[in-house]
């Protein structure tokens with residue numbers, strides 16, 4: 001037992017240093033990706049590239065809402081350890097850091113919603129901070145494993161949290177390859193040129209859209225929209241954010257009862273994330289979907 005604990009103890013500071021540096025590196029990537037959006041004006045546009053952009057956006061917004069948010073932050077359903085890892089990998093491809101960091105910060109948001117300790121309250125810290133400032137600041141870096149012990153006990157998730165940029169890099173490579181393989185076939189643009197087109201539209205443009213789609217929930221959904229339930233904070237239901245984020249915009253519903261797999265309560269509250277969870281439940285990839293108790297459905 002003592003022999004086994006030694007390498008783990010020695011490894012921990014190395015992992016911490018690696019994790020911290022990769023997170024600082026992540027901030028630089030965040031800024032560089034935004035700057036690189038201008039390259040969209042210098043590459044030829046093609047329909048396959050636009051389709052790839054939309055596809056990569058929705059694939060990753062699903063990964064954020066279903067994986068990072070409803071599963072890792074709130075345990076709204078159950079799944080196997082391998083599929084949990086798959087959800088984490090897809091989440092990492094969204095370039096929003098690792099699953100442990102993301103979910104631990106989000107739990108903190110619910111615990112201190114619109115109070116001083118809330119990592120991204122527009123009410124307490126302003127709209128800019130709630131949208132982007134808290135992500136590029138180093139203030140929220142250290143939360144992670146300690147804030148989410150139920151998932152940080154898995155070594156593969158700790159490893160992925162340290163190397164969260166790898167799936168994103170792989171996706172960027174897949175986008176380039178898709179462009180190269182379809183160049184001259186689905187479009188007149190040459191393979192090499194189409195590779196760069198698909199990298200720019202499929203990865204860079206869609207990642208920036210994805211950033212701001214996700215961040216609207218933190219900023220706009222605590223400022224604009226309807227408060228159906230009294231939740232003790234400023235969370236709102238916002239239909240257009242819900243459409244952009246596969247259901248996340250029904251944020252007042254979510255603050256009313258955070259552990260439910262569904263965020264839309266009414267049939268017309270479109271909740272793409274929940275539809276995907278229901279679809280994944282058919283082949284038993286996920287199960288044990290948690291529901292909103294009827295007592296929490298009553299408007300106060």
Ligand SMILES: [Zn+2]
Nearest residue numbers: 109235251255
């Ligand atoms: Zn909130």
Ligand SMILES: [Zn+2]
Nearest residue numbers: 073106254258
């Ligand atoms: Zn939440």
